[in-house]
Amino acid sequence: MANAQTVAMQAIEAVNGTITTPKGFKSDGIHTKVKRKRNDLGVIYCDQPVAAAAVYTLNQIQAAPIAVTKEAIQTNGKIQAVVVNSGHANACTGKQGLTDAYEVQEKVAKTFVIQPEDIAVASTGLIGERMKMEKIIPGIEKLEPVATNQGAEQFAQAILTTDTFTKSACVQTMIDGEVVTVAGVAKGSGMIHPNMATMLGFMTTDANISHEALQRVLSNVTDQTYNRITVDGDTSTNDMVLALASAEVDHAELSETHPEWLQFVSAMQAVSESLSKQIARDGEGATKLIEVQVSGAPTDADAGKIAKQIVGSDLVKTAIYGTDANWGRIICAIGYAGVTIDPDTIDIAIGSYDTLLNSEPVMFSEEEVLAYLKGEEITIHVHLHVGEGVGKAWGCDLTYDYVRINAGYRT
Incomplete structure (x- = not known):
């Protein structure tokens, strides 16, 4: 198996791409003035619900968006949009925090004319403070996701907190003679000790794979990458890595029985390891x-x-x-x-x-x-x-x- 994995890794090529490089994805990020300067609200959007998988913080204190996203993915294993705000974690905010997370989900549904249960929600920032809904809700209407590098960069900036740079990675491999792309974007700088920190990661791929198979890959890869980084030993209330697969590439559905299964796993591994190392490198105050x-x-x-x-x-x-x-x-x-x-x-x-x-x-x-x-x-x-x-x-x-x-x- 080790030799097979090595061969599979050799079939992976790093490319200059973003989360919108895989077919079927659009994104955007804007400044709603929750934060003083940086973008603070972002979205990843698909034209239709796509296979989704996620891993979450093991902290027993979990932010409201975690509960909302878990519920959404458990409904049918698909997601069509992911909305992320930075500045406020919406953690330890009581019943109102959960109400606010659902309101964000509903507003995205109305804005993009999609189903609420197909929307994932994520937040990062200060714990214990109510979200500034008077800024976030109107901001959702201003999001205009596009399939461009600029849209991806706007999203990457929108999810940052104390980070000093955006973090992204993109690779490609061949499946059944077709080019399959896996990309990712992440944020994380402090409160980083994931078992599954404040870290958020979002991965996109145009591979044809079921929710169940994607979940198995993500869980396995997370154990070897995101769960192997530490900055300060603190596990956040908001940690989440979410993977979306659009099935836009015409190849046989991926599973463990597919002859090129390991190549897809290796592609997911390569993106996850790159993002993990970027997070570790950007640890708060870090020089090495x-x-x-x-x-x-x-x-x-x-x-x-x-x-x-x-x-x-x-x-x-x-x-x-x-x-x-x-x-x-x-x-x-x-x-x-x-x-x-x-x-x-x-x-x-x-x-x-x-x-x-x-x-x-x-x-x-x-x-x-x-x-x-x-x-x-x-x-x-x-x-x-x-x-x-x-x-x-x-x-x-x-x-x-x-x-x-x-x-x-x-x-």
């Missing part, structure tokens, strides 16, 4: 992207768990910020990850520099490692020598600016 690669674990899941434990360690994150090759913090995180290991067979490398082999310290050049740690992308390699499991996780360094940004986030 950290990738942890773990091999030789009992299982792939164990490898991923250890990788995320390392990249989520505040001591590791601060060491990377301070350009300190403190591998002791790395092995410490390995030890409390809750995975069965052999304490005497661990290898650790920072970049290409070995610091530990078979759990024995290795002499290395502090100056060379210091120079490496001054870079913007840092990779930590761990080999456990107890199995065949492999996994990755992504995060960022922890800086003074993170404290500054979050100390004054609401005020």
Whole structure:
């Protein structure tokens, strides 16, 4: 299976595209003045209801839009429009928050003459404050989704909060001799520790796939990508990744029995990994992207768990910020990850520099490692020598600016 997956990945081509590159999708974003400057309301629109799948935050406190979107997708597994507002999370807003989310759904339905149950709703921003409905509701009427890169960029800007840049990815592959496109856009910078953060992700594809099969792909890919990033260890009330498939490409319906199934899975994986790394890179106050690669674990899941434990360690994150090759913090995180290991067979490398082999310290050049740690992308390699499991996780360094940004986030 590993070899088959590798071959499938080689059939994926990254392209310069957006969420409107897959056939059947339009988008737009506008400024309703909920936020001072940036766009704060956006929509993804399809000409007809299309197959949908979603994963949500595991936080037991979930924002009103999560409930509304879950209900919509459960109705028939299809969605025709996704409306997103930023500035207010509509979380912990009581019964009125749910009423407001339904009102947004109803207004979109009337504006675009579609069914309310075919509309997903998402929000991001401050927790505990009512949405400014007097601005959002009239704003919905001004949304004019188009199948252009400009429309996609307007949407990408509309979903941002403390993000410093928009995040998107697009790839293509061949299915039954036809070009299939998978694209995605996301936001996320702080309160990022998804098991499924404040992170929102939206993926579009013109592949022909059922709601059930798309859900299986998204759930599996999420475990290996979005759920492998951490900025600050906080899981938001609003996390959601939503995937839509328009079936605009004429190929046999995709399922596990299709001979090119793995190519589609790999395309979803490639977009999700790219978005995950962009979110980690844009962590609040971050100066470095950290990738942890773990091999030789009992299982792939164990490898991923250890990788995320390392990249989520505040001591590791601060060491990377301070350009300190403190591998002791790395092995410490390995030890409390809750995975069965052999304490005497661990290898650790920072970049290409070995610091530990078979759990024995290795002499290395502090100056060379210091120079490496001054870079913007840092990779930590761990080999456990107890199995065949492999996994990755992504995060960022922890800086003074993170404290500054979050100390004054609401005020």
